[in-house]
Amino acid sequence: MVTRSTIMDTNSFRAEHAAALDSDTKILTDKRGEVLGESYRLFYRNPVHLVKGEGQYLWDANGTKYLDVYNNVASIGHCHPRVIDAVTAQMQLLNTHTRYLHENILNYSENILKTMPSEVNRAMYMCTGSEANDLAIRVAREYTGGMGIIVSQESYHGTSELTSGCSPALGTGQALATTTRCVPAPDQYRVEHADMGDWFAAQIQTQIDDMKAKGIKFAGFLADSIFSSDGVMSHPIGFLKKAVDVVHKNGGVFIADEVQPGFARTGDAFWGFERHGVVPDIVTTGKPMGNGIPVSGLFAKHDVLSAFSDQIPYFNTFGGNPVSMAAAQAVLDVIHDENLQQHSYEVGALLKKELTELMKKHECIGDVRGAGLFIGFELADRASKTPNKRLALNVIEELRNQHHILTSVAGPHGNVLKLRPPLAFQMSDIDWLVGALDKTLSNPKMFD
Amino acid sequence: MVTRSTIMDTNSFRAEHAAALDSDTKILTDKRGEVLGESYRLFYRNPVHLVKGEGQYLWDANGTKYLDVYNNVASIGHCHPRVIDAVTAQMQLLNTHTRYLHENILNYSENILKTMPSEVNRAMYMCTGSEANDLAIRVAREYTGGMGIIVSQESYHGTSELTSGCSPALGTGQALATTTRCVPAPDQYRVEHADMGDWFAAQIQTQIDDMKAKGIKFAGFLADSIFSSDGVMSHPIGFLKKAVDVVHKNGGVFIADEVQPGFARTGDAFWGFERHGVVPDIVTTGKPMGNGIPVSGLFAKHDVLSAFSDQIPYFNTFGGNPVSMAAAQAVLDVIHDENLQQHSYEVGALLKKELTELMKKHECIGDVRGAGLFIGFELADRASKTPNKRLALNVIEELRNQHHILTSVAGPHGNVLKLRPPLAFQMSDIDWLVGALDKTLSNPKMFD
Numbered sequence: 001m002v003t004r005s006t007i008m009d010t011n012s013f014r015a016e017h018a019a020a021l022d023s024d025t026k027i028l029t030d031k032r033g034e035v036l037g038e039s040y041r042l043f044y045r046n047p048v049h050l051v052k053g054e055g056q057y058l059w060d061a062n063g064t065k066y067l068d069v070y071n072n073v074a075s076i077g078h079c080h081p082r083v084i085d086a087v088t089a090q091m092q093l094l095n096t097h098t099r100y101l102h103e104n105i106l107n108y109s110e111n112i113l114k115t116m117p118s119e120v121n122r123a124m125y126m127c128t129g130s131e132a133n134d135l136a137i138r139v140a141r142e143y144t145g146g147m148g149i150i151v152s153q154e155s156y157h158g159t160s161e162l163t164s165g166c167s168p169a170l171g172t173g174q175a176l177a178t179t180t181r182c183v184p185a186p187d188q189y190r191v192e193h194a195d196m197g198d199w200f201a202a203q204i205q206t207q208i209d210d211m212k213a214k215g216i217k218f219a220g221f222l223a224d225s226i227f228s229s230d231g232v233m234s235h236p237i238g239f240l241k242k243a244v245d246v247v248h249k250n251g252g253v254f255i256a257d258e259v260q261p262g263f264a265r266t267g268d269a270f271w272g273f274e275r276h277g278v279v280p281d282i283v284t285t286g287k288p289m290g291n292g293i294p295v296s297g298l299f300a301k302h303d304v305l306s307a308f309s310d311q312i313p314y315f316n317t318f319g320g321n322p323v324s325m326a327a328a329q330a331v332l333d334v335i336h337d338e339n340l341q342q343h344s345y346e347v348g349a350l351l352k353k354e355l356t357e358l359m360k361k362h363e364c365i366g367d368v369r370g371a372g373l374f375i376g377f378e379l380a381d382r383a384s385k386t387p388n389k390r391l392a393l394n395v396i397e398e399l400r401n402q403h404h405i406l407t408s409v410a411g412p413h414g415n416v417l418k419l420r421p422p423l424a425f426q427m428s429d430i431d432w433l434v435g436a437l438d439k440t441l442s443n444p445k446m447f448d
Numbered sequence: 449m450v451t452r453s454t455i456m457d458t459n460s461f462r463a464e465h466a467a468a469l470d471s472d473t474k475i476l477t478d479k480r481g482e483v484l485g486e487s488y489r490l491f492y493r494n495p496v497h498l499v500k501g502e503g504q505y506l507w508d509a510n511g512t513k514y515l516d517v518y519n520n521v522a523s524i525g526h527c528h529p530r531v532i533d534a535v536t537a538q539m540q541l542l543n544t545h546t547r548y549l550h551e552n553i554l555n556y557s558e559n560i561l562k563t564m565p566s567e568v569n570r571a572m573y574m575c576t577g578s579e580a581n582d583l584a585i586r587v588a589r590e591y592t593g594g595m596g597i598i599v600s601q602e603s604y605h606g607t608s609e610l611t612s613g614c615s616p617a618l619g620t621g622q623a624l625a626t627t628t629r630c631v632p633a634p635d636q637y638r639v640e641h642a643d644m645g646d647w648f649a650a651q652i653q654t655q656i657d658d659m660k661a662k663g664i665k666f667a668g669f670l671a672d673s674i675f676s677s678d679g680v681m682s683h684p685i686g687f688l689k690k691a692v693d694v695v696h697k698n699g700g701v702f703i704a705d706e707v708q709p710g711f712a713r714t715g716d717a718f719w720g721f722e723r724h725g726v727v728p729d730i731v732t733t734g735k736p737m738g739n740g741i742p743v744s745g746l747f748a749k750h751d752v753l754s755a756f757s758d759q760i761p762y763f764n765t766f767g768g769n770p771v772s773m774a775a776a777q778a779v780l781d782v783i784h785d786e787n788l789q790q791h792s793y794e795v796g797a798l799l800k801k802e803l804t805e806l807m808k809k810h811e812c813i814g815d816v817r818g819a820g821l822f823i824g825f826e827l828a829d830r831a832s833k834t835p836n837k838r839l840a841l842n843v844i845e846e847l848r849n850q851h852h853i854l855t856s857v858a859g860p861h862g863n864v865l866k867l868r869p870p871l872a873f874q875m876s877d878i879d880w881l882v883g884a885l886d887k888t889l890s891n892p893k894m895f896d
Contacts (some may be wrong), residue, residue, distance in 0.1 A: 028549040035557035036758035037748070040546055041521055049549040053542045071544065084539045091532045092502045095740035096519065099490055101476040101497035109483040124485040126607075127575040127742040127764060134608045139716045157572075158819040159764055162609035173759040287765055292543035294575040294742040300485070309486035311621040317521060317735055318576060354549040414849040433806060 007147070024061055043408065044400050053078025055424040058406065061100075064109065066400075067432050069407040069421045073265055075288030076334045076426030084292045086330035086387055087323055095323045099315075104325035110265040111420065115270050122305045124298045125320035129151045129286020130158030132296040136282045137162055137222065139300065140253045141283075143307040146217030150207050150252075153245035154185060154230040154412045157222060157257060166222060168228045179216055181207040181326035185230035185412075186239055189367040189378065190385060201242035208250045220253040220281070225272035227262040231411030232376025233417060234369055237268065240276035253304060256280035259296075260374070263288040264335050265423065267289040267345025267372025275371065293327035338425045341372075347427055348372035351419070354434045362441040364391060373425055376410070377417040377437075394446045395437075431446055459818040472509055473497055482779055491538025491856065494850050501526030503872040506854065514848075517855040517869040517878050522651050523736030524782045525872030531739045535771055536777035543771045546763075559780055561747065565727045570753045572746045573768030577734025578606030580744040583762065584730045585610055585670065587748065588701045591729075591755040592878040594665030595627040598655050600859045602633060602678040605670060605705060614670060617677045620626070627664055629655035633678035633860075634687055637826065638833060649690035656698045665699075668701040673720035676708040679859030680824025680866060682817055687715065688724035699785050701729035701752060705742075708822070711736040713871065723819065740881075742766070742773035750814070773832025788871045792820035795875055799823060802882045810889040812839060820845035822874055824858070825865040825885075836859035843885075851884035886892045 021029065025047055032040060048066070052059040055077040058066045061144040078082070089348040090104070098105060109123040118188045126132050128177045141147055149166050151157065157171035164170055165177030176182075186196055193199035225240055227233035244254045260283055261272025268275045271283070280302045286296040289426070296319075298305075308314075318324065335341065352375055366380030366387075379388045379395065399405040410418040419433070439447060453607070473495055485776045488544045496514070500507040507789065507879065517525070524531070538552070546553060546726040557571040574580050587593055597614050600607065604617035613625030614616055624630075634644055635801040641647040655681055656666045673688055675681035692702045709720025710733055714831045716723045719731070734744040737871055744767075746753075756762075766772065783789065806814045814828030814835075840863040847853040858866040888894060 002677050025549065028551065028554060031554045031558075032549075035561060035569070035571055037570045037753045037762075039572060039760075039762040041550065041761075043547040047549050050542055050544060051550075053544065058542075058544070061862075070458065073545065074543065078544070079540060081540065084536065087539065088532065088536045090526060091740075092526065092534065094498055094506075095522065096498060096501065096506070096523065096526075098488055101480075101490065101495050102499075103476065106476060106483060108480045110479075113483060121483070122485045123483055124487065128579065128764065131576065131579070131608065138598070138609055143510075158606045159762055160579065160610065161586055164586075164760070221567065246622070292539075292769065292771065294772070297483075304845040305485045311488075312609055313489075313618050313621065314485075314610070315489070316576065316578075318740070321740065323740065324742070421645060 002240055019150050023047060027377050045397055046401065048400065048406065056422045056426070056429060064404055066404045066406050067429055069419050069425070069433060070406055071422055072260065072265065072421050073287045073292050074289055075265065076340060076353055077337070077422050080334060082334050083131050083293070083327055083330045084244065086295060086326040090323045093322070095321055097317055098320045102322050104322040104329065108325045108329045108332070110443055111329065112127050112297070115282065116299055119279050119301050120140055120299050120303050121171050124305070124314070125324065126296045126298065126316045127294040127318050129257070129284065129296050130163050132159050132286055132298045133163045133257060134160045134254070135290040135298050136255045137166065137220070138296070138312070139256060139282060139305060139308040140220035141400070142311060143253060143304045144217070144219045144251060146219035148181060148211040148216040149179060150181045150183060150204060150216045150221045152185050152223060152227055152230050152417035153182045155224065155227070156229045156297040181211055183207055185227050186233045187231065188235055189369070192199045197242040198229070200239055201246045203244045204246045208252070212350065218250050218252045220255055220353040221247045222257060223253040224257040224260045225276055226261040226266065226371065226374055226419065229410055231378065231416040232370050232374060234266070234371040234374070234376070237275050238277055240273070241278055244276070244278040247382065253281035254278065255282045255284060257284050259284065263331070264341035264344055265372055267341060267348050270341060289331060290324060290327035291331050293324055293325035325355035332409065344372035344423050347425060347430070348375065350427060351375060351430050351433070354430055358441070359439055362439070364388060364412055364441060370419070373421055373423055375419040377415070377419055378411070379415045387411070387415035390415045391415070392417060395440050398440045398443065398446060399436055403440065405433060405436050414434065449669070453648070464704070469494060477854070493845060494849065496854065498849065504864055504870045504877060514852045514854050515877055517853055517867050517881060518711065520708065520869055521735045521740055522870050523713065524739050524786070524788060525870050528739055528782060530782050531741070531775055534774040535741060535788070538771045539681045541770070543769055545765055546768045550770050552777065553768040554751045556773045556780070558776050559777065563761070564731065564747055567727050567749050568731055570748050570750050570760070572753070574744045574746065574764045574773065575742040577705070577744050578611050579706060579764065580732035580734055581606045581611045581670065581703070582608045583746050584650065584703045584732050585614065585668070586699055586760070587730060587746070587753060587756040588668035588703060590701060590759060591701060591752045592665070592667045594657040594667035594700065596629060596664040596666045597627060598629045598631060598652060598758050600633050600671060600675055601630045603672065604677045617689070629659055631655055633675050634681045635679065636683055640758065644684055644687040645690040647658065648687055649694045652691045652694045655666070656694070656700070666698050666700045668703055669695045670705060670706045672705040673724055674709040674714065674819065676866065677858055679826065679864040680818055680822060682714070682819040682822070685723050686725055687872070688721070689726055689743055692724070692726040692820050693761045698781050702726065703730045703732060704728035706734050707734035712789035712792055713820055715789060715796050718789060723841035728764070735892040737779060738772060738775035739779050740844055741772055743772040743776050756876040759818045792871050795873060795878070796820035796823065796874060799878050799881070802878055804810050805887070806882065806886055809877050809886070812836060812889060821869055822870055823867040825867055827863045827865070835863035839863070839894055840865060843888050843896050846888045846891065846894060851888070853881060853884050
């Protein structure tokens, strides 16, 4: 989720400067205004009209090639032929719902559950991460008998009524549910405490206590373990463990939202929660699961899920259909066969090293952090740590316009570049990205 | 939505009689129990293991050919080559989100909005009908400032927390929201009133008044205009008009849930609401929109949608992506090029005529109703109208086992066969279906 303020800024700019856009862009942008709801927001002052994708690259209508450093949906690479082949082959045979028997959903479930702790042993499928988190919250509530949900301060968990009410990243327009409580992000760059685990666990306990004081029974803690929207909080490895212990001690469940860190992205592990040595009660997945085919999942401990399933019917028409499952299986196979977890670890480590090197030259870089191909590049005054949102916005525009690199920002101040390319990103792409950042940060205009 | 009781019955039967299933079926059924959540329910005591689909036909793993009289997802026919070709071609080029410009979403929006009243002029896209209805309710609430939602007594509108709370069909396990009110279905077979329009409008007013008395401001009326889960209430044409007038008079919005009657199914019109001569404030779509590719939409009057969009950010990652839009466009093209609305009208009319003929011979048929290829075939005592659920369940099992016809039941009593084949259903299929029903209802064992 890009912070709302960033997107609003570029939209208002675009409205004022529409005449400066090239004619193709202007036609499409105008048409959007005529037929789409106003919720539709574009990236960039000069929006990109994409027509082709392959691996880590995208091409616009003028034939310009871009390096994609943002898309985690096309996680194994844009237009991966194995996903296309699997989807096409299954579409030619059959695509129907789960009231009939089909092997795809069963084979995939066996395979994906093998990647999880043995306690997490039941699968359900939906179409979006929002649907998975919506159901996860309902399951947590049925299992615990509580209503209170804790999330992190800038987190985003979905578009439905229920998940929007648990998504402070949506800003002040979207009211949080009265049963939602927020903990500050585990921001190692700013929080001064000897043990991040202790500090974060104490934040959780404080919110549980606050709920209790207001008569709200605690149901669970819902977190993306890399705290993507909070600005990428990857370290220290294992800091979540004590927080999850506090959750369990207070009778709640831990829902690991793996839409961001899952499917090998962090390099350290296949799932984000594994980096913290915790066993979630519920795991939700989305974006990268089908490389663009809408498929999401909820995986849970049997007894936790049963508390819901015994009471409440749930049927998702498209969820788990043979075509979605074929896409998901192809993604799993490619991650394995192309060794993408190790790849993400190695390429991500070198990228982070080179980005960190840039700090020597550029005082405007406050921090570089991340795991695998999920890197937070924070622009902030070195001494005061004051976030530089304006610089971050200038940089992403300059990267798009001058260097043909697509990325965006995250964090409460909109000053953290979220560098999250498809896992097809190669060692040979590092120079493009790091060189462009070096040049951009050397350009005094960026600081205007 | 099949009523929950029906599915539960067949599940408990299956558990008891597992030994009688053939080995392939038993292996798959057992594996489902091991890896899937218990929400997953199968059709039939002897579940069907499907492996292939084409047009209106399906084949199981033994090569047995079935006539599909139930699937409205594969609405233009299973595995339609034009959808497969469109999806494959677009997958090979690009699949990304709507923060970049792409023509597919714009071209489709222009085309689909042309099928709607001119007042409905803005489009948004999601992945499931549940997501569309979830958003529609939120839009209705922002626009009106109210919270109260009226639905029909046995309706089903989705799987999210918000839509489940507006779906009485889910049964007593799922609590309705305190802001939900139910009107009885406009059941022409049972309601005795000279004017169904007046009667139904009065029901709406009663519920609005009840809300008001409890301090709940009315937001809107959410209805599938063919009242599918209520047991298929298609007539008299136009009866909804007065109800929608009452909705507007009381400051609410009318949300037309077109997941069931939309996309030419009723034969009378492209959209279900058109049959009633009403202009909805919001239209939601789902199942048949992409012929199996998960795509759904929300179409609304500009000012109604703006009330939401001005306040609350909404971004659906997969919604409106170029592949989903290619699938949706192919469906729209096929409906037009294959003249499926007229086809549904003609084939549906003959099918309804022949089914009505069966009433002369079979006293157990209480009523035959419907529009186009959406027919309710109600099994009830002719004199007392007492629903015969047991007969209906026996009939759907017999159709599956002896006649290889797949269908299911609807309505609060589970006694209405919902005959809703893909629109690829042909004149030549009528004999198969009507002949099978004739034989089945002639079999005394069905009445045991």
